[in-house]
Amino acid sequence: MGREPFQRIDDQASECVSFLGEICAIPAIGPENQGTGEMAKYRIVKDRVLALNPDQVEEIHAPDDRVPDGVRPNLVALFGGRDSSRTLWILSHLDVVPPGELGLWDSDPFQPKVENGFLVGRGVEDNGQAVAASIFAVKAVRETCGFALNVGLALVSDEESGSLYGLDYVLRNRMDLFREQDLIVVPDAGNKDGDHIEVAEKHLLHVRFRVKGKQGHASRPDLSVNTLRAASHLIVRLDESLATRFAGEDRFFNPACSTFEPTKKEANVPNINTIPGEDVLYFDCRVLPDIPLGSVLEEMESVSSSVESAFGVRVALEEVLKFEAPEPTPADSPVVIALARAVQEVYGVQPRPTGIGGQTVAAFFRKRGLRAAVWEKILGYAHAPNERISIDNLTGNAKVFARMMV
Ligand SMILES: [Zn+2]
Known part of the structure; x- marks a missing residue:
């Protein structure tokens, strides 16, 4: 790979940050938390994805009477690569948790603001950073060298309340989209150094x-x-x-x-x-x-x-x-190897496979025999007041995803 996709990501960093700020200004809170759902945010995200001219788009909306639109939106967009026998999937979620005690915030949680290299607002880390980084990675590769393998973006609802109307619904209805040989990345948990790839649960x-x-x-x-x-x-x-x-x-x-x-x-x-x-x-x-x-x-x-x-x-x-924990993703499976190589190239750390004590959304893939790895470089502000991301991580993570696509 030349440096072109990385250069492109750097050139579009401020566009990426303002996109993330724009989508996080919409409180995409699920009905369990007295919210009206993800649809308004979904529409903006979908427009961004459609502007990249995907080869295939599927909307797999889950009916839900509790929200004004009557559905919880889920989007899958596929981009054809030179090798179409495998797809690299990146799955992120649109819903956010409520801000909690407003007095603990230094600014309006739904008016994201940039300060000293950070973006602050509810949902910017969990899971906005992954939404923006994956879309801008696709954009950079699309505009430069093209995809070495198929790339799929999956943007889902309802992760914060159990995924019944999100990934679980998608897999129950369109399991055929995912194949055993696919590489599935779920950037929805991680650590400060970006050197943990979660492959197993208790x-x-x-x-x-x-x-x-x-x-x-x-x-x-x-x-x-x-x-x-x-x-x-x-x-x-x-x-x-x-x-x-x-x-x-x-x-x-x-x-x-x-x-x-x-x-x-x-x-x-x-x-x-x-x-x-x-x-x-x-x-x-x-x-x-x-x-x-x-x-x-x-x-x-x-x-x-x-x-x-x-x-x-x-x-x-x-x-x-x-x-019951599903079978772990083997530490030597292609998704783990590809992720580790990309992380090392971008961040200069050697990631290692880890297990965690709780359930992640990757379990929905694993229990169907699909090998998913959870990785993200984050500051660790999910669900906390003054949730923030570093813009360096936003672009760095986009480069990791781009590296896996070429
Ligand atoms: Zn999350």
């Missing part, structure tokens, strides 16, 4: 333990069954047994081990002189992908019955949320 499990005993006067424990005491022992026993039985480590992840955290505890009695007859507590578990969640639940059941017999309570266990 299982996620939320469990509720409802401990039932017998309420009574605090002066008569002989007539009561104290659930707070039993629940306390339950937590300690779970803590010890889960950590011991599932002690394996995987260096991809940080932390490298599975984690089992007691988190929420519901209020029991309002006064001090009553022995509680019911206590409810929760565990948040992030489990390494090679451990079946069934064996974790089994261990929890057996600890619960040991507490039942020791303290005379009943313990009912309930899964509140269970998300």
Whole structure:
């Protein structure tokens, strides 16, 4: 590749920043967060994409009565390359989260402004930077050397509230657009140095333990069954047994081990002189992908019955949320190799594959056997007040995407 696409990205940097500012001035907030959806922002983004003359355009709108337009918009645009056997996909999302407490912002979250090499506003990082960088990467390559392989831009709604009307909808209806050999990049998480390529997730499990005993006067424990005491022992026993039985480590992840955290505890009695007859507590578990969640639940059941017999309570266990991690994207798959090479060329760092503790939108691809990698160089302001990006990252990330296209 010559330097032409990179030069073009630098030449169009201010146009890219003003485009990003323009789209982030529109609060594309989903109905779960009392917003009216993505359509107004979508129209501007779509015009930009159509101006690049894609070879194929698909609008895959998900019906949703809760928004004025009746649909949540999703766009796929394909650009033919010299090798049409594979497509490089870049997927980004249009929706944003609400600004939160306005007093924490130094400026209007929906009047993005440039200051000292940064652009500040709600949605500029999550996920506006990726929207603008991917569109301007396509533009730069289109106007210079052309695409070595097919390039697909996917711009979707509803990422912040579960993707049912976004990527999940697109894949349920148009799975045929994506092929096993495609390279799929999801620039929706990353770090400051840009040297993490996320390829794997842990299982996620939320469990509720409802401990039932017998309420009574605090002066008569002989007539009561104290659930707070039993629940306390339950937590300690779970803590010890889960950590011991599932002690394996995987260096991809940080932390490298599975984690089992007691988190929420519901209020029991309002006064001090009553022995509680019911206590409810929760565990948040992030489990390494090679451990079946069934064996974790089994261990929890057996600890619960040991507490039942020791303290005379009943313990009912309930899964509140269970998300089984899909097969990881192999560290030597083409998308990871191509990303790592491009990142190294643009940023001079050697990225490494990593795993994370939670669910990303890449899971929707992975669970269908498609290899997706999550990468972005970002400042780390997603969902925070005074959300910002650096313009250097915006153009640098565009160059990484452009490098993968040529
Ligand atoms: Zn996001």
